[in-house]
Amino acid sequence: MGFWNTTCNSTLEDMRIGSEEKLAGNFTFHQLALIIAGGSTIVAYIVSFYLIWQHALNYTKPREQKHIIRILFMVPIYATSAFLSLWFYWHATYYQVISEAYEAFAIASFFALMCHLVAPDLHEQKQFFRQLHPIKPWIIPVNWFAKCCGGERGCWRVPKSGLTWFNIIWIGVYQYCFIRVAMTIVAVVTQYFDRYCESSNSPVFAHVWVIVIEAIAVTIAMYCILQYYSQFRQPLAEHKLGLKVLAIKLVVFLSFWQTIAISLATSSTVHLVSPNEKLAYPDLKVGIPSLLLCIEMALFAILHLWSFPYAQYKEGSKVAFYPSPDPSSGIPPREKEHGPKKGGFAGIKALGDALNVWDIVKAFGRGIRWLFVGAKHRHEDPSYQLKADTSYPMPNNRSGKSTDHLPIASQFRRSTFGLPNAPGDPLPEESAGLIANAQPNPGSGYRGQARPYQDSASHPQAYNEIAEPGPSHHPTTYVPYDDRGDIGAAAPQYYAYDEGNAYNGQLAGGASGAGTTAPQNPRNSTQVKFGNALWGHQNQHHGSV
Known part of the structure; x- marks a missing residue:
């Protein structure tokens, strides 16, 4: 501690404003900067709030658009913070940390938006990334680290599992939210106790440590964003993903690194730029970066009109598609559906979301x-387990509404379907019994393979709307279970379907034969009708074994 001066060496004389020479006409730099920054902030406000309002009015895809609205709010927040920092030099630190903290949420929202562009929710995103192929190598410099640190066996290797790759990107982005907010709190507290000292890069003050930690965190987050973009640049080309990444990357780069560069250049330890008769120390330290940010935010507000347009979310707009996790599978992309406008009166509900x-x-x-x-127990993590998601809508349930609130729905889903159950034991979930003794369909094209990610309309369902109770005189047909649900492993599961009965109560390939044993608990017509009422009528597609 004795080697460094523990007193912040920026004096009040260095920071005085008012005695500078005129820079243009009757205006000093500070006065002229306020005029230019104010005009730029007004432009940023008008353009940004217009685009935000249009998204709120055309709120047809809430899962995507709420993140877009958050990203668009970054421009007016940055412009406001920079203008207030320029106006109130002495309290600039408190205004700057507001925009810095919001930057982390904007980056996280941008990553969430890109995730929703490949699948509508986290459940389907995990399904998608389980089947992601091929997984592209890390971009520089991590690919260099991999070559010199063990290659495919080293810690920098490309994950074999798409879900592992997704989770690495996930934590790399969201860690920045925590670190940025934590550093914001540190900056405010240390500034209050005069231990921040923005004018010094001495390690005895908090300023240099906050800069280093934030620089590492934002670099990791932006690297993960670029890696995600590299993976989906072609599949998401219709969404102008490159322009979106550019808009976010430039805002982060200019707001953070240009401020850091000016701070280092004007610090007392480096001392590359010094105050003079026309520019006081606060003009160099706070005024110039704040003025630049206000001008840049006006330009970014205009850029956002092209990078985050609202026209594609209007009712009747061009149809978009989700990408396929494995283009070589030949499965066509799944169509995105426009929902009704959910923004509420004047878009207030959308803004609340x-x-x-x-x-x-x-x-x-x-x-x-x-x-x-x-690492040793990661395979036990629930995010790697395909679990039953009985609230997921069946194919004909296009509204996407859950039936969990209906008592009959819960009872129907928890039925044992004729499976033995010990007295007093809780009833198993439907999928638990169906998977227990399932065997591959000999006539299936996916024999012993994982069923590719696809639209549920491409294969049939279990419920027969014309089935009646009674003995079966029809051949047993094997129907693949709808593997969109998160159930068990990725391999296809099968159960026996009898054309004469709604469900024969026995598993395919069971001990008593392939669906030929009389059911212990056959479904009657009333139960079949309840199933059809809850999940809709399903198309028939039978193929005899």
């Missing part, structure tokens, strides 16, 4: 939980 950041908090918690599961 965007301002509620609880989903980002949960996403960070999920990433931390995955990170600390441990």
